[in-house]
């Protein structure tokens with residue numbers, strides 16, 4: 038019927054197929070190929086001019102060698118585990134830092150809240166790279182934090198923070214804090230104030246009312262916030278390479294270096310495929326949480 | 336002395352020579368398995384003010400949307416002026432719709448909203464302003480032309496929506512619960528305004544409403560729908576006085592329904608409704624076989640109430656007052672009669688300080704004539 | 714929420730915002746430091762700004778970045794708006810699940826993977842890497858953000874407005890152009906802004922998609938940042954923070970004023 042409808046659907050559809058789906062197929066394919074010192078640096082390449090034989094030999098040469106390599110080399114699985122650990126720990130810290138901020142915003146008066154909201158969102162619009170960079174001067178040995186602590190007399194030799202995992206935690210908490218604050222805030226903001234009053238009317242103290250009413254009802258926001266921090270933190274590259282040290286193992290960094298320094302494309306692709314497989318679980322859980330909230334809102 | 340001019344009766348549906356403007360022929364509309372419109376056949380005539388009445392979800396909006404072109408019938412045909420409209424897209428149809436939500440374009444002024452359709456018609460550009468002004472005058476909004484929809488009140492918005500849908504002078508105007516969002520007083524005023532505009536413009540109106548009073552006020556004919564079917568299509572007075580079914584009788588206004596078995600009795604019928612009680616005498620245009628189970632329906636205002644037994648009434652029933660509702664202009668008495676049945680009687684409060692001669696638990700007599708009620712077989 | 718703002722709330726908000734803003738404030742202050750030593754204050758100076766403006770490599774990178782951002786965000790806005798319209802309005806069609814999957818996947822995809830996949834595509838189709846490949850890559854991942862922003866507006870958009878336009882004689886395209894688009898314009902504009910900043914900001918995907926001759930500003934910053942803190946980068950950061958802050962505050966003031974005006978008009982209407 039409808040040429041217009043066809044064009045409307047096909048344009049973004051084809052774009053995404055060509056520039057998003059096909060590239061992933063290529064990543065999978067190269068993950069199954071072998072490293073070669075050539076251009077492109079992997080074999081086999083699909084030789085369509087050889088006809089059916091070419092296709093057959095192409096598929097025959099694909100194997101899972103790279104994946105067995107990943108499993109056998111401690112570097113890789115240590116990098117996955119350490120990424121999971123760093124992402125999990127930073128998520129917990131972000132939650133502990135972010136919840137009081139979101140709670141404070143939700144308790145603030147109506148005329149203050151738009152301003153507070155803008156103050157939380159503003160860092161979103163400033164460069165991620167610059168926000169990470171700003172911590173180098175603070176965390177380095179002669180940086181402001183050490184100067185401050187020395188001045189206070191708490192320490193007498195500078196602490197080494199920069200180029201350690203601690204600096205990576207700081208970087209992740211700092212850059213992803215708004216992702217945690219905003220969903221929690223929006224859950225708390227929806228909360229009906231009369232619930233707290235009812236709880237207090239029924240004999241709860243303020244702290245009990247918070248523990249029994251506010252906290253459980255903000256759970257969807259907390260879950261959403263945690264996933265919004267955890268998922269991108271897992272594949273993070275910029276923060277570990279700027280703030281982390283040589284001992285900081287994160288899979289994003291490993292992939293980047295595997296690709297650019299070692300030029301081992303098949304292994305880099307295999308690293309990417311495994312990372313994707315690991316990410317599927319939290320992504321599905323996140324989607325489910327969102328779905329539940331949507332249904333609850335209806 | 337001049338003869339009193341006899342206003343011609345507007346009843347094209349009784350004239351076999353009259354061609355309908357809209358004809359639904361066995362139209363069925365399904366959403367998946369769900370049947371929203373069920374084999375519906377209906378004629379609507381030129382200059383009619385046709386009201387669709389029915390409970391929520393019975394298919395009124397669906398019927399309108401098929402006329403406007405937003406839904407296509409699953410089977411059957413819809414003819415407009417004798418032409419099948421199925422292949423015509425909504426933007427080419429000679430119908431316009433006034434939406435339940437008004438659907439005024441929030442980014443355009445009142446003036447531009449009204450001009451919107453005209454700019455997309457074949458009307459010459461230089462004639463558009465005059466037409467818009469005319470419409471603004473019609474709905475008395477000349478002073479608000481420069482405002483945006485959010486800058487005017489609910490009643491004014493509703494009039495803009497009306498003006499916008501009338502501007503292209505459609506053959507058929509569809510109004511989907513146009514007054515739903517207005518309060519009662521404004522609503523009544525607007526009903527008369529609508530009738531006035533309909534008469535002035537001579538457009539055919541099809542109006543959806545779930546308010547039976549509104550349907551009775553504005554319409555030349557009322558269609559009562561249920562579950563995608565037409566139950567009765569008739570003039571307001573006939574719908575009220577001669578409903579064809581318990582459903583219609585119950586849907587329109589307040590009614591007492593008494594079940595019983597009918598038997599012919601001379602040119603009337605006698606309905607046995609309770610052990611040891613005199614049968615109800617009633618008339619019916621239909622022939623009813625002896626022993627048929629029927630429903631006797633009678634409006635409360637046709638039932639008289641008295642503390643002494645009245646003489647010379649066809650039907651007299653004894654009972655006790657169980658409830659009284661004072662509604663200002665009228666009072667309704669709920670009277671318990673034989674077998675625990677309740678019958679309502681309505682009395683106009685003519686005197687200001689009504690002597691409370693009937694009160695709770697009083698023994699009373701209900702009475703009505705043998706033509707006051709109606710015998711329904713379905 | 715019943716609001717009883719306590720000392721605890723005030724403290725956590727204060728500490729939270731100090732944490733969020735102090736690093737950037739320090740950065741800004743020390744961009745005016747006359748010493749090369751970035752952690753020791755040696756007096757006010759704007760010489761690093763002068764040096765920055767004389768640094769051709771930075772200026773070239775900034776120009777490439779700006780070009781890429783304008784092109785890709787504009788393209789992404791068109792494609793993303795179409796995608797949003799398809800998601801919300803097109804009903805059922807073959808491959809709808811795949812389509813919505815492809816819209817949401819880039820949002821949670823690690824940048825290293827997206828970048829790698831893009832690069833492998835460009836290589837296998839033999840495309841020379843440069844500005845055009847960065848634009849393609851950025852368009853692809855930012856269009857998904859645009860379509861999320863626009864579709865969340867479209868979901869709340871009253872469909873009867875479009876039907877009214879059709880009823881009054883519009884073709885579907887005309888209805889979109891003269892009714893839908895003007896109404897969802899704020900969402901489309903914020904989608905564009907989001908795509909623009911994402912593109913300006915992106916390091917990882919650009920690193921994969923860029924050729925040797927096309928270095929973007931984040932890539933340039935990244936390579937000098939790896940060598941440590943430099944006052945020139947502080948100056949550059951200050952400029953970028955300044956531009957964003959002014960932009961965001963202006964935008965919010967403008968929208969606040971238009972909301973206030975709308976309120977006043979509504980009140981006037983209620984009185985009329």
Ligand SMILES: Nc1ncnc2c1ncn2[C@@H]1O[C@H](COP(=O)(O)OP(=O)(O)O)[C@@H](O)[C@H]1O
Nearest residue numbers: 366369371389390391392393394395396397398
């Ligand atoms: N697009 C649709 N898809 C599925 N069911 C629908 C759709 N539109 C209407 N219906 C169903 O058809 C029935 C009639 O709806 P409608 O015509 O809107 O009723 P109303 O008489 O209240 O205007 C309802 O039960 C409704 O749920």
Ligand SMILES: [Mg+2]
Nearest residue numbers: 392395396397
């Ligand atoms: Mg309806």
